[in-house]
Amino acid sequence: MKVLAIESSCDDTSFSIVSDEKSIDFIKTINHRKFHKKHGGVIPEIAARQHLDIMDYLQKSIKKLDFKKIDAIAATYGPGLIGGLIVGSSFAKGLSIGKQKKLIPINHLQAHLLSPRLTSSLSFPYLCLLVSGGNTALVLVKNPKKFITLGSTIDDSAGECFDKVSKALGLGYPGGPIIEKLALKGDRYKYKLPLPLTKVKNCNFSFSGLKTAAIDSINKNKGNKKFIENFCASFQYTVGEIFKKKIGNSLDVMHNDGIKFKDFSICGGVAANQYLNQLIRDFIIEKKINFHQVPLSLCTDNAAMIGWNAIELMQYRKIKLNNYNTRPTPNVLIHENF
Ligand code: KG4
Numbered sequence: 120m121k122v123l124a125i126e127s128s129c130d131d132t133s134f135s136i137v138s139d140e141k142s143i144d145f146i147k148t149i150n151h152r153k154f155h156k157k158h159g160g161v162i163p164e165i166a167a168r169q170h171l172d173i174m175d176y177l178q179k180s181i182k183k184l185d186f187k188k189i190d191a192i193a194a195t196y197g198p199g200l201i202g203g204l205i206v207g208s209s210f211a212k213g214l215s216i217g218k219q220k221k222l223i224p225i226n227h228l229q230a231h232l233l234s235p236r237l238t239s240s241l242s243f244p245y246l247c248l249l250v251s252g253g254n255t256a257l258v259l260v261k262n263p264k265k266f267i268t269l270g271s272t273i274d275d276s277a278g279e280c281f282d283k284v285s286k287a288l289g290l291g292y293p294g295g296p297i298i299e300k301l302a303l304k305g306d307r308y309k310y311k312l313p314l315p316l317t318k319v320k321n322c323n324f325s326f327s328g329l330k331t332a333a334i335d336s337i338n339k340n341k342g343n344k345k346f347i348e349n350f351c352a353s354f355q356y357t358v359g360e361i362f363k364k365k366i367g368n369s370l371d372v373m374h375n376d377g378i379k380f381k382d383f384s385i386c387g388g389v390a391a392n393q394y395l396n397q398l399i400r401d402f403i404i405e406k407k408i409n410f411h412q413v414p415l416s417l418c419t420d421n422a423a424m425i426g427w428n429a430i431e432l433m434q435y436r437k438i439k440l441n442n443y444n445t446r447p448t449p450n451v452l453i454h455e456n457f
Contacts, residue, residue: 120433122191123184123214124426125177127207128199128227129252130161131419132173136189137426139434141237146416146423149173152292159286167202174210186218193429196224196457197448198253204447212443223429224445224457227420232260232453233431234424235384239411244380246369246408248362248399249453251387252278252293257322257369258453259378263431266454269369270322277358278389280326280333284354287334288347298351299392305345305352310336312357317364322372324365329357359398366399370406384411391418 120139126132126148133148151169155161194211197204208224215222232247244261255278256271275283278295285294290301315328333354340346366383373380383403385396390413403410417424445457 120190120430121188122193122223122426122429122433123181123189123220124192124225124422124429125194125207125211126227126420126422126425127170127174127203128195128197129203129420130155130166130169131421132170132177132203132207133420133422133425134177135422135426137237137423137430139430141427143237143423143426146421148416148421156292159292160282161200163200163202166200167206170203170206174206177210181214186220189218189220191215191221191223191429191433192218193223193225193425195227195230195425196445197226197451199227199449201447201449204449208445208447216443221433221441222443223432224442225425225428226451226453226455226457227425228254228451228453229263229266229456230424230428231386232258232266233263233428234386234417235382235411235413236431237417237423237427238414239384241382241384241409241411244378245382245384246373246380247383248366248385248390249387250277250362250385250389252276252282254387254453255324255326256453257365259373259380263428263435264456268453269372270324270365271453272324272326273316274325274327275330277324277326277362278387280330280358281389283330284333284337287337288350290347293388295389295392298355299394301348302352302355302394305348305350307352307356309349310353312336312353314357314361314364317361320368320371322365322369324361326361329361355392355394359395362395362399363402366402370408380408382409382411384413386413386418388419391415
């Protein structure tokens with residue numbers, strides 16, 4: 120079984136061909152970062168136009184593709200920026216009608232949450248920390264259609280916090296990879312930052328207080344290269360401590376509710392952070408749970424996870440696969456299926 124998949128929810132246009140044998144036969148991801156960089160964040164109108172231009176390129180390149188080998192077309196229908204979602208989903212719909220293939224609308228967040236199973240053998244149910252530019256949540260993945268959110272951010276996401284702190288430090292966008300690199304040379308204990316909501320015994324996160332405290336501290340201490348390195352290390356350390364505390368709470372919830380599981384993973388853009396991965400890996404392994412790391416290229420937005428989600432759905436029972444009336448939806452939630 121092979122699926123041609125398209126991802127266009129934010130500032131990456133990606134297409135991929137994925138098979139049910141867990142192989143990524145093809146993947147091409149084109150990032151629009153350079154067009155958004157000077158604005159310090161993603162500009163929706165610029166992103167939509169970029170997706171449109173890149174789709175044009177995709178249209179030309181798939182002329183050579185043998186569609187006899189493709190079983191279905193999948194695309195991200197939400198959540199995301201409406202311009203990009205319209206471009207990607209319209210392209211997928213046209214292609215599936217033209218080539219008479221099944222059309223599978225995908226929830227981008229569910230695709231992130233299922234992505235660990237593309238490269239690793241996690242069995243349902245498993246626990247996943249989803250940390251991306253738009254979301255931070257602890258989710259119990261029960262099957263390809265059932266996702267239970269144990270807790271999520273009540274304000275900013277972790278990724279957004281990385282991006283805003285990076286901007287305040289005068290570094291680039293996206294902030295996560297830059298902060299991670301500079302943190303390698305810094306002292307993580309140099310600056311004490313708040314750990315919002317960690318005294319509350321639940322699985323919700325809050326990052327806006329950390330963001331404000333970090334920006335205030337940066338404005339007061341504005342300084343040299345050493346200051347930036349130390350600050351990056353201290354900030355990244357604080358995020359890691361928040362993650363650990365909330366993951367610990369989620370393990371308690373699972374225990375108290377008698378839910379048995381043996382696998383854990385982190386997914387989404389922030390999961391590309393090696394320091395955070397190592398920290399959480401150690402924490403999880405100590406609790407005698409298997410930790411599965413998503414490869415770097417599958418952490419940030421990509422079409423392989425969209426294709427894989429489609430395969431998971433096709434292999435699952437009672438799935439509506441040809442809903443041409445499905446509309447792209449910018450604000451769909453984790454547990455909402457298309
Ligand atoms: O999942 P993703 O690619 O896309 C959206 O949610 O749109 O996540 C992007 C986020 C950005 O906030 C970026 O700063 C963060 O992931 N990110 C990282 C790292 N790489 C990307 N955060 C921390 N460390 C990283 N190495």
